[in-house]
Amino acid sequence: MDMRPDPFVPPAPLPRTVPPSRLEIIRIILRNPLELWGEPSYTLPWIRTNFFGQRTLIVNDPGLIKHVLVDNANNYRMSDVRQLVLRPILRDGLLTAEGPVWKRSRKAVAPIFTPRHAQGFAGQMLRQSEDYARKYEGAGEAGAIFDISTDMTELTFAILADTLFSGEIVTSSGHFADDVNELLHRMGRVDPMDLMRAPSWVPRVTRIGGQKVLEKFRAIVRNTMDMRLAKMKADRSSAPEDFLTLLLEQAGPDGLTKEEIEDNILTFIGAGHETTARALAWTLYCVSNSPHIREGMEEEIDAVLATGAKPVEWLDMMPQTRAAFEEALRLYPPAPSINRAAISDDSWTSPKGERVELEAGVTVLVMPWTLHRHELHWDRPRAYMPERFLPENRGSIGRFQFLPFGAGPRVCIGATFALQEAVIALAVLMHRYRFDSTDQTNPWPVQKLTTQPQNGLPMRVTPRTISTKA
Template sequence: MDMRPDPFVPPAPLPRTVPPSRLDIIRIILRNPLELWGEPSYTLPWIKTSFFGQHTLIVNDPGLIKHVLVDNAANYRMSDIRQLVLRPILRDGLLTAEGQVWKRSRKAVAPVFTPRHAKGFAGQMLRQSEDFVRKYENVDAAGHIFDIATDMTDLTFAILAETLFSGEIVSSSGHFADDVNQLLHRMGRIDPMDLLRAPSWVPRLTRIGGQKVLEKFRAIVRDTMDMRLAKMKADRAAAPEDFLTLLLEQAGPDGLTKAEIEDNILTFIGAGHETTARALAWTLYCVANSPHIREAMEREIDAVLATGAEPVEWLDLMPVTRAAFEEALRLYPPAPSINRAAIADDLWTNAKGEKIEIPADITVLIMPWTLHRHELYWEKPRAYMPERFLPENRGSIGRFQFLPFGAGPRVCIGATFALQEAVIALAVMMHRFRFDQTESTNPWPVQKLTTQPQNGLPMRVSPRTISRKA
């Protein structure tokens, strides 16, 4: 008899059973694109459809995903809607650049994010996490309520600022998380003009309020660049050997333009921590509703910390903690859609000999949101079950079945960085504190570039009484 408790099923939109009208599609996309998808998106390997006259192929089949993102990636460019949303914010940053501009940027930043180099950040991640949890030190046994969505944004920003910028981001704002939320709320949404493929110069009324926040971010980037350049000019040896210095040294006719450097810095400040922050918040929420998983994590964390193991080793030494985070990435992928468009006609044949024609200019939607909850590929797809990702089980998960960091040439360059950061942060927090839901904890996932809890994520933080020892 299986004595395990029933797994927690966290909140998410149910698959639609009736196709929405054109007007409904506009309303849903403006409100929350995650609510758009119907049963076929969660049960079929691919679907051909049409949105506002634009033919679209929705892809869930791992083999076809591999074909689009890896085997024939050169035939697929960024889709128009994706670029209409993101380019006004990031311009020629790594997430939005294409062609030679993307190749230059990728080559410039790659050395910082090799697995060996990323592991060198572990000590800084640990120190920033320990500094951050001091905000919880004065809570009594009854606990205190914090907005964990905001807290995780603050924590991951602190880690990013220290690891990539040596703490030298010029920002006078004490409300960085609020600024990020405003930027994503105002600028990170699809506008009706995007659906109509209107040129970028046509005003997007939904984004007017975000321009001020965007200019604030760009001013921070420019001030940060100027301060570091002045330091490098005064005494190059005194300048930190970090991501910022590396990028600035790429300036020149054979490297990056000043505008491209600014765009990449903004990309990493604005988006480099946001994805991890959202996944951390969802992890703490799901774990709070899965007591047996939380207890297993606490035992593991306490045991590893008791050995004095260096933080660079924690990712390998804490498989339960990593699995808990990866399962949250599955259910709430920070990047819920990967958008491409075919450049030329293409053809793919599956293992059964079925041929899928992919005409030029068709939009190809690879949806981690639906792929990660797909009935063909996951047992109890809506349930929070971290055991899927334990070492003895993860071999059954196909490479193109789980795409929290994408795949192919444009795979997320910071994947190792993010996984290590998440495990270290969770270990520091859960070693000393417990995070529980409250009567007001009722998160609803919404897509605003990232998958985030609508109206925040209030949780009760209380000190742990550590009585368990390995």
């Protein structure tokens, strides 16, 4: 008899059973696009629809996803709506650039994110996690309430600042997490004018006030660049060999323009840590509601740390911890949609002989949010079950049914970095503390570029009874 408790089913919008009206679609998208999707998006391999006059194909078939994102990726550009939302923020950063500009940027940043290089950051990730964990030392035996969503944003920013910028980001305040939330709230939502494909110069009412916080971020980037350039000019040997120096050395007629460098720095400061932060917070929340999973993770973490293993080895030595994080990535993918548009007519035929036409101009939506909860691909898709990702089980998960980092030429360049960072952070935090939900912990996932918990994630943090420190 299986004595394991029923798995935790964390909060999420239920599939809609009645198609919304045109006006309702606008209201839902303004409020929370995750609430838009109906039952067919969670049960069918693909769906054709007409979305505000735009032919749209919603794709949940792994074979068709592979075709669009990998096999014939050159035939698919970024969709107009996606670019209307992101380009005002990131301009020609790695997430939004296309064509030769994207190729130059990808080539410039690739060396810093090779798996071997990313592993070299493990010591800094450990140090920043340990430093941040001291924040909770004053909680006392009874514990105290902290907003874990904000805390994980602060922690991952500290890690990013140390690993990629050697701690030399010129911030203007100590409230960086609040600034990120403000930027995403003001600038990271789809506006009705975007749905109507209005030109970028048409004002977006929902983004009023966003330009001020965006300019604040731009000023941080420019000041950071100027400070490092001055150091490099005074004494090149005194400048750290990090991401920032690497990018600045790419400036020139055969490399990146100053504006492209600024855009890429802003991309990594504003978005490079945000996705991992959200997934870490969701992980701690789901684990807090799954005591048997938490106990297994604690035993695993304590055992590995007791061996004195180096942090670079933890990702491989902590399969339960990694699985808990990846299951949170499945249920709450930080990037809930991947949007493309066909450049030329295309087609794909399924193994069963079903032919799908992808006409030039059609918008293709690959939705990790629905794909990761799809009834064709997952057992109990709404339940938090990290055992799916344990080494003995993960072979049954198809490459194109789990896309937290995308796929193809534009796969997230920082995937290895993020997984290593997450396991190290979870190990340090869960070795020292327990994170518990309270009556105040009632998160609701909302899409604002990333999948965020509405109103934060207040949780009680209490010291664990063991005395050994990570």
